[in-house]
Amino acid sequence: MKIIVAGAEKEYADGLSVEDLIEAEKVETPQYVTVTVNDSFLPNTERTSRILQDGDVVEFLYFMGGGAADR
Amino acid sequence: MAFTNEQLERYSRHIILKEIGPKGQKKLMQARVLIIGAGGLGAPAALYLAAAGVGTIGIADADVVDLSNLQRQVIHSTADIGRPKVESARDSMLAINPEIDVHTYYEYITSENISGIIRDYDFILDGTDNFPAKFLINDACVLEEKPFSHAGIIRFEGQLMTYVPGEGPCYRCVFKEPPPKDLVPTCREAGVIGAVAGVIGCLQAMEAVKYITGAGDLLTGRLLTYDALKMQFRTIRLPRDSHCAVCSGERTIHAPFDYELPSCDLKNR
Numbered sequence A: 001m002k003i004i005v006a007g008a009e010k011e012y013a014d015g016l017s018v019e020d021l022i023e024a025e026k027v028e029t030p031q032y033v034t035v036t037v038n039d040s041f042l043p044n045t046e047r048t049s050r051i052l053q054d055g056d057v058v059e060f061l062y063f064m065g066g067g068a069a070d071r
Numbered sequence B: 001m002a003f004t005n006e007q008l009e010r011y012s013r014h015i016i017l018k019e020i021g022p023k024g025q026k027k028l029m030q031a032r033v034l035i036i037g038a039g040g041l042g043a044p045a046a047l048y049l050a051a052a053g054v055g056t057i058g059i060a061d062a063d064v065v066d067l068s069n070l071q072r073q074v075i076h077s078t079a080d081i082g083r084p085k086v087e088s089a090r091d092s093m094l095a096i097n098p099e100i101d102v103h104t105y106y107e108y109i110t111s112e113n114i115s116g117i118i119r120d121y122d123f124i125l126d127g128t129d130n131f132p133a134k135f136l137i138n139d140a141c142v143l144e145e146k147p148f149s150h151a152g153i154i155r156f157e158g159q160l161m162t163y164v165p166g167e168g169p170c171y172r173c174v175f176k177e178p179p180p181k182d183l184v185p186t187c188r189e190a191g192v193i194g195a196v197a198g199v200i201g202c203l204q205a206m207e208a209v210k211y212i213t214g215a216g217d218l219l220t221g222r223l224l225t226y227d228a229l230k231m232q233f234r235t236i237r238l239p240r241d242s243h244c245a246v247c248s249g250e251r252t253i254h255a256p257f258d259y260e261l262p263s264c265d266l267k268n269r
């Protein structure tokens, strides 16, 4: 199946869970990454149970600091 | 209020734009924008907003200028090392545009003072580098119903989103809680390219200008990400969290609060 991961089309075997995808894509500090599937937030507790389907769009949202040390 | 000849000339490139025009320029001149953090993001944003003629600019930062800041914090100069950043920033802004008013807040923004400060402004820019401050700014802006621009930068990357009351998700819709200290690297630990701060800080200034003048579409409900190595911009749709602790009907946060600061952070100041 084809899924869109962070804007890029990727080929993966059927039956892939979001948790499997996180591993395959080597997402850093995954417990602090927000995942959306088809523009909806995926609760962290559903990463193993959510099986991706052909055409699904997955985004990883990362914490980013930067700017000025305010304190 | 009519423009003076000098104002007509100073702002001529704005006034000629159909999306801004004389009306938009007057809105900018009457607008009040608060920039929290006079660092990598706040520096370019403050310079462009001052140049644009934003009538009142508040700038908050409790730090002094350090040599290691100058690689990206272009509002400060070598001669400013050791001076409060807010003073150096004010001088640079007024040197570009003496017509504007600059208010400085040489203090840490905390749950105690934030609401009183942001209340005086139309739009807020988050140019801070740490997550407790970012969550504090988000919560206070949501509770005070103030629009703000959130941004972050690290290494060769940056991202930003805009919150407008009632129009889309807040920062806490996307990220529930600050990450534990040391699990997500800061610029001090990981580095950042100065021009990335410039790109993202300018985009924050752009959002402020668009909010004030009503031009175009804001980054509400969207996260814009910038990858300088791939030279790619992307926008990612952001839904609202109907269970958000601060902006939803299920609100559990009713007043701004401070997350605890690890002592190592204070030592490094």
Ligand SMILES: [Zn+2]
Residues within 6 Å of the ligand: B169, B170, B171, B172, B173, B174, B241, B244, B245, B246, B247, B248
């Ligand atoms: Zn929210």
